Amino acid sequence: MFRGNHPTRVDEKGRLKVPAEFKRTLDEKYGQQFYITSRDGKVAEIYPFEEWQRIEERLAKLSNFNPAKKAFLMRTNYYGQQVEMDAQGRLLMPQVLREAAEIKGEVAVMGMLTYLEVRNMDLARAQVEGPLSAEDEKTLDELGI
Amino acid sequence: MFRGNHPTRVDEKGRLKVPAEFKRTLDEKYGQQFYITSRDGKVAEIYPFEEWQRIEERLAKLSNFNPAKKAFLMRTNYYGQQVEMDAQGRLLMPQVLREAAEIKGEVAVMGMLTYLEVRNMDLARAQVEGPLSAEDEKTLDELGI
DNA sequence: AACAAGTGGTAAGAAGTGGAAGAAATATTA
DNA sequence: TAATATTTCTTCCACTTCTTACCACTTGTT
Numbered sequence: 001m002f003r004g005n006h007p008t009r010v011d012e013k014g015r016l017k018v019p020a021e022f023k024r025t026l027d028e029k030y031g032q033q034f035y036i037t038s039r040d041g042k043v044a045e046i047y048p049f050e051e052w053q054r055i056e057e058r059l060a061k062l063s064n065f066n067p068a069k070k071a072f073l074m075r076t077n078y079y080g081q082q083v084e085m086d087a088q089g090r091l092l093m094p095q096v097l098r099e100a101a102e103i104k105g106e107v108a109v110m111g112m113l114t115y116l117e118v119r120n121m122d123l124a125r126a127q128v129e130g131p132l133s134a135e136d137e138k139t140l141d142e143l144g145i
Numbered sequence: 146m147f148r149g150n151h152p153t154r155v156d157e158k159g160r161l162k163v164p165a166e167f168k169r170t171l172d173e174k175y176g177q178q179f180y181i182t183s184r185d186g187k188v189a190e191i192y193p194f195e196e197w198q199r200i201e202e203r204l205a206k207l208s209n210f211n212p213a214k215k216a217f218l219m220r221t222n223y224y225g226q227q228v229e230m231d232a233q234g235r236l237l238m239p240q241v242l243r244e245a246a247e248i249k250g251e252v253a254v255m256g257m258l259t260y261l262e263v264r265n266m267d268l269a270r271a272q273v274e275g276p277l278s279a280e281d282e283k284t285l286d287e288l289g290i
Numbered sequence: 291a292a293c294a295a296g297t298g299g300t301a302a303g304a305a306g307t308g309g310a311a312g313a314a315a316t317a318t319t320a
Numbered sequence: 321t322a323a324t325a326t327t328t329c330t331t332c333c334a335c336t337t338c339t340t341a342c343c344a345c346t347t348g349t350t
Contacts, residue, residue: 003180004225005241020305087332110222128223131185132216139213143203156297165295231341296347306337318325
């Protein structure tokens with residue numbers, strides 16, 4: 001299960017160094033194959049291939065004419081590529097995605113339990129600056145968080 | 146149950162010495178694993194891992210599209226890391242969080258019953274200086290406090 | 291004085307980085 | 321169209337930096 005933020009770098013060749021903490025989990029639970037994509041072009045998503053296949057299975061239950069399925073596949077196919085980790089623990093990020101999400105230099109790699117999200121560090125920081133809205137605090141308060 | 150303020154220090158390597166008083170409770174009730182994060186970037190929160198999982202369970206009840214859940218997870222994921230205590234009773238604070246909340250040198254560790262809050266000592270002092278606002282006093286008065 | 295708590299340093303190994311060599315793809319020219 | 325040149329991409333190797341686990345000392349407390 002992936003949790004928390006482990007900052008890392010993407011070099012000029014577009015290779016993302018997988019943070020050691022996440023790599024340990026990947027090595028013991030998954031293979032070397034990954035599917036890297038995005039559903040909005042702002043955040044890159046790294047799926048161990050086995051996890052991506054689960055998503056495909058769920059999609060298979062929907063008709064090929066289902067608009068949500070078509071829209072989702074259009075996006076994930078556009079940004080996506082199957083990628084293998086190299087011997088140094090790096091992943092080559094798809095170029096279209098790198099350009100769309102400004103994935104270069106310092107990036108935040110955030111654990112989303114079953115997969116990883118990659119964001120441009122500056123954009124991520126900007127997004128979390130400032131307090132939660134009063135409305136959001138109320139929702140969380142009701143849950144006892 | 147954690148209560149009160151036990152000041153301690155964070156060394157240049159970012160290691161926070163857990164005050165003995167809190168460590169006793171941690172040793173007898175919890176494991177060595179912690180989730181350290183923040184919801185506002187101003188105050189670090191240290192959760193025994195078991196306690197953090199409870200929060201995750203409560204969040205699981207909300208839809209992934211719930212704005213409060215999204216905002217909360219974005220922040221806690223951005224600042225957060227899973228951390229293990231070393232043999233000397235120290236916790237390595239995540240670097241992004243140290244920088245955001247100015248966690249270095251003298252800090253206040255305050256017991257929040259199920260978890261701990263860590264603040265830069267100077268900022269904490271400034272925050273408690275001066276009297277309570279008239280509005281706050283009124284609220285408390287109505288409760289008979 | 292003895293023990294618990296807190297602090298600092300170090301060295302081995304892990305993590306991270308850059309670059310060179312080889313392979314593949316594309317372009318160029320006869 | 322085929323042969324060759326050029327460029328881009330990819331894989332692999334070697335070096336450097338940094339982390340972290342451990343050890344040892346200092347300070348404080350009972």
